[in-house]
Amino acid sequence: MKYSNQTRLLVAVDCVIFGFDGADYKLLLIQRGFAPEKEKWSLMGGFIQPSESADEAASRILEQLTGLKEVYMEQIQAFSTPERDPIERVIALPYVALIDIEKYKTQINDDFHARWYNIKSLPNMIFDHKEMVELALNKLRYKAAFHPILFELLPEKFTLPQLQAMYEGLYDTKIDKRNFTRKVLSTNLLKKENEKDKSSSKKGAYYYSLDEEHYKENFTNIHNFIPRNEIPVGNE
Amino acid sequence: MKYSNQTRLLVAVDCVIFGFDGADYKLLLIQRGFAPEKEKWSLMGGFIQPSESADEAASRILEQLTGLKEVYMEQIQAFSTPERDPIERVIALPYVALIDIEKYKTQINDDFHARWYNIKSLPNMIFDHKEMVELALNKLRYKAAFHPILFELLPEKFTLPQLQAMYEGLYDTKIDKRNFTRKVLSTNLLKKENEKDKSSSKKGAYYYSLDEEHYKENFTNIHNFIPRNEIPVGNE
DNA sequence: TTTTAATAGTGTAAAAAATACAGTTAATAA
DNA sequence: TTATTAACTGTATTTTTTACACTATTAAAA
Numbered sequence: 001m002k003y004s005n006q007t008r009l010l011v012a013v014d015c016v017i018f019g020f021d022g023a024d025y026k027l028l029l030i031q032r033g034f035a036p037e038k039e040k041w042s043l044m045g046g047f048i049q050p051s052e053s054a055d056e057a058a059s060r061i062l063e064q065l066t067g068l069k070e071v072y073m074e075q076i077q078a079f080s081t082p083e084r085d086p087i088e089r090v091i092a093l094p095y096v097a098l099i100d101i102e103k104y105k106t107q108i109n110d111d112f113h114a115r116w117y118n119i120k121s122l123p124n125m126i127f128d129h130k131e132m133v134e135l136a137l138n139k140l141r142y143k144a145a146f147h148p149i150l151f152e153l154l155p156e157k158f159t160l161p162q163l164q165a166m167y168e169g170l171y172d173t174k175i176d177k178r179n180f181t182r183k184v185l186s187t188n189l190l191k192k193e194n195e196k197d198k199s200s201s202k203k204g205a206y207y208y209s210l211d212e213e214h215y216k217e218n219f220t221n222i223h224n225f226i227p228r229n230e231i232p233v234g235n236e
Numbered sequence: 237m238k239y240s241n242q243t244r245l246l247v248a249v250d251c252v253i254f255g256f257d258g259a260d261y262k263l264l265l266i267q268r269g270f271a272p273e274k275e276k277w278s279l280m281g282g283f284i285q286p287s288e289s290a291d292e293a294a295s296r297i298l299e300q301l302t303g304l305k306e307v308y309m310e311q312i313q314a315f316s317t318p319e320r321d322p323i324e325r326v327i328a329l330p331y332v333a334l335i336d337i338e339k340y341k342t343q344i345n346d347d348f349h350a351r352w353y354n355i356k357s358l359p360n361m362i363f364d365h366k367e368m369v370e371l372a373l374n375k376l377r378y379k380a381a382f383h384p385i386l387f388e389l390l391p392e393k394f395t396l397p398q399l400q401a402m403y404e405g406l407y408d409t410k411i412d413k414r415n416f417t418r419k420v421l422s423t424n425l426l427k428k429e430n431e432k433d434k435s436s437s438k439k440g441a442y443y444y445s446l447d448e449e450h451y452k453e454n455f456t457n458i459h460n461f462i463p464r465n466e467i468p469v470g471n472e
Numbered sequence: 473t474t475t476t477a478a479t480a481g482t483g484t485a486a487a488a489a490a491t492a493c494a495g496t497t498a499a500t501a502a
Numbered sequence: 503t504t505a506t507t508a509a510c511t512g513t514a515t516t517t518t519t520t521a522c523a524c525t526a527t528t529a530a531a532a
Contacts, residue, residue: 228491496510
């Protein structure tokens, strides 16, 4: 038994995969292997299969490209205009994924000719993928203003200067070091390690790591790492 | 030309339509007119047609039931588990809609046997519609904590006690009247009218209305009408 | 006419949070 | 030993938020 006289459509998920390399935000793009727009740059995506939910499809597709499982992903608004794909109508469910850029470097799947692009100089992309990236970035800026999601971009151990650079990069602003440190440490989300990162200064900066338990418990709480006047006007 | 060897699916939008009657939040439900689950309560929904986007479908479906156009609507996360509809797989895109309950009362479309239910005593609903409502409520609570969206539920003229009752109802809490008034008026979103609502007190409460221009300009800004400790842990 | 009752309206002091701001420390390299 | 470079740290001020209670208005009742 089926619903009759209704049109069925292709439904795809597209992964907007962000990384942070210590200085810049990067987006992982692939070179599309098939027509139309063969060899143009594209988000990694795929059609939802009969056996899987959208979340499962997104995880599958992310793993296919990066080898990574259990990645922080979040669905954003569907893209659904009838003509967005010239071949055939496809409803796209975009997912924002935040990964530790180092974890991907080890596992390059050459099948897709993937490449990290600086988000400030993105290539032309197929269809409406650029819009998806813009929406994803707005969402990320909005959400990161209140929730500590950016930690997903960092390796297990990181320094406060790295953390601050990550926030400064996302909002393209300078934040006062003393105020930033105070706010971050007051959340008790971080544990100080007895080890320094000497790679970027003579003095060296202490490593910190996430207090995983506290992090999970307080993930959905409202935090405020960035100054009031840098909080973006909200797209969500 | 088509994408080959891919499964096409039905895609529906479902409208989670909220109203506020001065005391309680209400949800507009319909009695499903066809199998399966005929006569069970359901969100108003429908399949996306070939010519329309999801947003357009949601607007069409909302108008079909309520007669209202240009209603505040927002898409929330897709529901996509393969078995959610027993007849056939359907991907559902739920939309939250906020309407002035008075505007609907005048235009009851009897075809759907629609009814307002208090959100505190919802009937059994088909499929996963209850989950959609829960998700929509969480989203509403979260968003309304930072953005002045609840005004969409009020008529053109409303009083401060009404406004406060609406916020208190959503968060199921009591808010200090003086602090609430100060915060609300400091946004300059409201214009005081020279007229009182005498229906709920002898003294009468002054009507206020939205300063439409200021409202639209500041809609996406971050506001804070509710006390810090009532801000919900975030689902978004 | 006076009293009662019920809700609307209003201000201030204290606490908490956010901001602005600059000198000292540590370690390597010269 | 000195110079260089980035990490680290504290306080005073401003802004925001909170806590808290009495007066005003008017219709209805006495």
